[in-house]
Amino acid sequence: MTFSLGARAISAGYRLAAFDHTGSTNAEAISRARDGERGPMWFVTSEQTAGRGRRNRSWIAPRGNLASSVLEAIDVSPAVAATLGFAAGLALEAALQRVSVEASLRSAGSDSMRFSLKWPNDVLAGRQKLAGILLEAEAAPDGRLAVVVGIGTNVVAAPEGTPTPATSLAALGVNIGAEELFTTLSDAWAEYRGVWDDGRGFGEIRRLWLERATGLGQAVAVRTGGSTVEGTFDTIDEAGFMIIKTSAGKRVSISAGDVYFGSAASAGAA
Template sequence: MPFALGHRAASAGYRLAAFDQIGSTNAEALTRAREGERGPIWFVTPEQTAGRGRRQRAWIAPRGNLASSILEVVDVAPAVAATLGFAAGLSLEAALQKVSVEAVLRLGRADALKFSLKWPNDVLAGDKKLAGILLEAEIVAGGGLAVVVGIGTNVVGAPEGTPTPATSLAALGVHVSAEELFAALSDAWVEFRGIWDNGRGFSEIRQLWLERAARLGENVAIRTGNAILEGTFDTIDETGCMIIRLPDGKHVPVTAGEVYFGTTASVGSA
């Protein structure tokens, strides 16, 4: 079936640009923003040939996975716009819950899958990465900040040899299409984007995100460049920074880095 917005997204005025194949939905969205597109508009494809993740890593995915990017132009500071990534994680988690529950019911199973959110931008199934989120922003002519939130989800297959082991919905026994997942995602985005409300509702987004956070209260190791910080994942603050509690009780905010569960032993082998 073709890609289509969910009913709630269509009613809210979102638009859709769907491609059979494209290099990068994020790149296409940014190009359109530079050309005057102001959104809100989704860019989606089941096959992305030049996708990228954080730190310009290649995002390699087989045909049938979901690559999606939402473009909106907002009048907020870049630091506030960055917190929209947490709303994106909540949106995808809700969409995954919806399609997985429906798939489990079709199979006659009683056990629903559980997903969690890994700071700052991954969705996990167990300890395996199911999806990644990449947020990019540019100031555009005429004022405003063009924010593109890219969401890549492993629907039919997952890459191998990644720092965090990856999985797919198909491997979890959830056999849905990228199109079905996208319809649920577009509707969930309307809900959590509305709660976020240009940053004014981030306190509620923060609380909802923490309720779904992976390994909250457990030991983590964060690699930033050549430095490694170890401690307990305490919370995220009002700006979205990860707060680590060190063994001496000191709390340290982390703005960026690669997060590994456990200790430096796992970091060294990742």
């Protein structure tokens, strides 16, 4: 198979640049943006050799995994643009649900996988990381932001030794290709990008995201900088920040950090 956009993505005006392999789809998208490309445009490969996740962690996609980035030029502030990551999580979760159901039907199975969203940017299967999302943005000469949303999904293989244990669709028994997943993802992105509506629809995105959130109401520890905040994961606010309720009843707003839930919370706080 080759990579192709879904019908909904094509109707919404998206274009596609597919690579046999590349260093980083995010880097490719940013380079094109600096050369004047404004999208909306997808950059995709099934083999990424020099990708990055949050905090400059390596995100390598061996042959058969999906590395994808979408470039959008948006007339919003950086703070509003950051909330687009929640729409990306919803789009990926929806795409994974759809392909897992289809794979189950093809194999005459009756069960499909369930996926959840971990703040701020991961998609989990159970307690294992299946995918990660990375947003990058630069100011364009016309005053808009060139926003790149990178989405990396473990289709055939998962890295070892990661802070959160990782898994792949293949290990979960979901036998699909990166190309099939991408087509479904491109349509789901067009759907949730429309709901987000340049930030005007973040209230609805927030509601849908919280319905799928991992660890809501559970013990959590967030390591940010040199400190750790512990308490209960209460909600996310209108800016997408995690709100933690401490044992003293204080509500603390967290903009970024490494998150540990449940029994892992004490380990994260150590």
